[in-house]
Amino acid sequence: MKKLIIYILGITVVVLAIMLVAIAMSYFTFDSDYHFLKSKQHMLSNNIWKVSFYTHLLFGSIAILAGTPLFIKKLIRFKSKLHKTLGKIYIASILFITGPTGLYLAFYAEGGSWASLGFVLMSFAWMIPTYIAYKKIREKDFVGHYRWIIRSYCMTLSGVTLRIMTPIGSHLIEFDYDTNFIFTSYACWIFNILLGELILLSLKKKTQNIALLIR
């Protein structure tokens, strides 16, 4: 039964990750009036913002596509070269591109300074676990790496939570425009941090086994 639940949850995560990539890719028609860009018409004359926005989407998608298969042990062995290469792509795209551009875009978020603060904290809450996970693997601390990369990946998926929280805030709780942005800018990543800790608690025994498996 437990296996079945894990299997269903795993498939759900993969589907949601692919959906997030599909949403991100839909912006690459470069239509200035498309979806979220409708609320950002005043930013479109700012080239730095525009480049950061599209780079964030592109490399965010790359991070998701590189990161997701790394958790499927049957697909990619932990010690394999492919795991290392995809891992490097995942970490580098978060630490040097998607994270910093997210930090930049946070300053221009809808919802004013409180929403900006939420998204700034979100980008740090994403980059810090990723950096620690990188450090841990360099130190050959496999258990530490596994635990921190789970935290990092949970934060990568906060983009999915953001898109789930937005209609919850606007339709179920009925927040106004600005309040909804402030709500989602905190809720999406705090929820995922808690989710990450919950996963780690349930995997406590498994992480030890993974360490043995890698050694």
Add this chain to the structure above:
Amino acid sequence: MKKFFIGTLIAFTALAFTSENNLTKSLGLFTPKEEKLTINELDSIVRVKVTDTLRSCMMQANPHLFMTKCYAGFDVRVKVRDKNSGLRTNKSLKYMQEEEFDFYKRSDLTLSLFFADCGSEDLVATLYVNYSKNEILVKESFFSKTIPSEKFIEDFCEKYSNLQKKHE
């Protein structure tokens, strides 16, 4: 790695402060007091770039439009936050007091352009004004694209004159 990572973070944070962002707005860093926009200034840019031209081309196509015994004309409204209730309301520029008008030349303003004709009122378009750039972008309706005011006027005048010709 660490140095490169921290360097990237600093660079992107610094980039965010090269133009006005949410934080500089609340701290008033990019908007010194002398740059405050007055109602008259906003009114004049909207007149010059939109309403006066629209008015004259409408008059050309239909000379009696503004000669009715009841009121006909444009009304520009801006969304302001009520200081007491905190709610956003659409206020007409005509009836606005300078003290409740709290905008800066660099800020992007969203206005609603209405046309009142003998008691009936229609929303013509939404205007996005940036005074410092001397630019107005226009979005007519749900399905239409955001376009520069010059293009909007051109399209609007053409459509209006075709409509009048049909009536004749």
